[in-house]
Amino acid sequence: MSSSRRTTTTMRIPPFFRRLFKFTSMDFETAIWEMTHLIIAPKKVFRNIYYHKQTKNSYHRADPAFTYLLSLFLFLTGLAWGLAYADGFGRTFRVALAFVLVHFLGTSLVVSTAMYFLVGRVLGKRRQGLFGPSSGGGLGAGDEGLEFGYCFDVSIRAYLPIWTFLYVLQFLLMPLIAQDYWVSNLFGNTMYLMALSYYFVITFLGYNALPFLSRTEVLLAPIPVLVVLWLISLFTFDCATNLAPVLWCGVNLRKPV
Numbered sequence: 001m002s003s004s005r006r007t008t009t010t011m012r013i014p015p016f017f018r019r020l021f022k023f024t025s026m027d028f029e030t031a032i033w034e035m036t037h038l039i040i041a042p043k044k045v046f047r048n049i050y051y052h053k054q055t056k057n058s059y060h061r062a063d064p065a066f067t068y069l070l071s072l073f074l075f076l077t078g079l080a081w082g083l084a085y086a087d088g089f090g091r092t093f094r095v096a097l098a099f100v101l102v103h104f105l106g107t108s109l110v111v112s113t114a115m116y117f118l119v120g121r122v123l124g125k126r127r128q129g130l131f132g133p134s135s136g137g138g139l140g141a142g143d144e145g146l147e148f149g150y151c152f153d154v155s156i157r158a159y160l161p162i163w164t165f166l167y168v169l170q171f172l173l174m175p176l177i178a179q180d181y182w183v184s185n186l187f188g189n190t191m192y193l194m195a196l197s198y199y200f201v202i203t204f205l206g207y208n209a210l211p212f213l214s215r216t217e218v219l220l221a222p223i224p225v226l227v228v229l230w231l232i233s234l235f236t237f238d239c240a241t242n243l244a245p246v247l248w249c250g251v252n253l254r255k256p257v
Contacts, residue, residue: 026065034066038160042202045157046209059210060149067105067156070163074099077167081246084171087254098249099167104159112151115207120146123213146210154206161198165191167245177240178257185233188240193230197223 037044049059078099082092170177170191177188204219233239244257 026068027063028065028069031063031065031069034157035069035160038157038202039164042205046205049209058147058149059153060147061153062149066153070156070160071100071104074104074163074167077163077171078249081167081171082251084174085246085253085255085257086251091251094251095246095249098251099245103245103248104156104163108152108155108159112148112155115155115203116146116148116151119151119207119213119219123207123215123218145212150206150210154203157206158199158202161202162195165195165198170240170244174240174244174257182234184240185238188238189230189233192239192243193226196226200226 034045049061053059075096078096079092081099082095086092086095170188173187173191177184177191200220200222204216207213207219208216241257246253247257
């Protein structure tokens with residue numbers, strides 16, 4: 001009997017997945033607040049994790065509301081890109097699905113997995129568990145470790161400026177930045193610089209908020225590299241017409257970007 005109980009405890013479904021279809025228990029108001037402040041004041045978003053740690057004993061926010069909202073926004077954006085560039089409803093729908101499943105969720109899972117192993121090993125002490133504190137007593141009293149669920153939280157929140165700049169703003173300005181002028185190239189490439197730089201800034205803020213991590217400034221190291229690449233690209237490469245999100249969906253387009 002005790003063995004059965006231990007097995008049940010070990011195989012317990014993480015809270016994030018238990019709440020995946022409980023829409024009434026999701027805090028969409030907080031998710032919208034986070035989306036707004038991730039653009040205008042991202043530090044405020046990660047200040048709340050201390051309160052969450054005290055009340056839930058986990059830095060991971062086991063609420064799929066943010067994931068659902070951003071997935072919905074990406075799906076709608078995908079429909080817009082598909083209607084503008086893809087041929088037919090089927091391919092338009094495939095663009096929307098690719099935006100959500102591959103670009104957003106797929107990329108976030110890959111990045112969060114990499115960060116779970118790399119950040120936890122290089123900048124921290126020990127890994128704690130997938131979606132919350134481990135129940136096996138691997139960490140002593142007062143010890144803290146990096147949770148995979150928190151890595152996923154940071155990854156999906158860092159994707160918001162990517163969506164804002166490269167999926168929404170770029171789509172609206174495409175008739176201007178796709179022109180064969182240096183000023184168009186400057187504006188388009190600058191949007192990519194801002195989006196990717198913001199991605200690393202939010203990633204840094206997310207991990208810097210954890211008190212048991214050190215040297216998190218390393219996570220800002222890609223930004224100077226991005227600036228150098230941006231300077232080079234101003235005279236050699238047009239990001240808007242070569243890296244537009246709709247080009248990475250495996251769908252034939254009826255007209256060039």
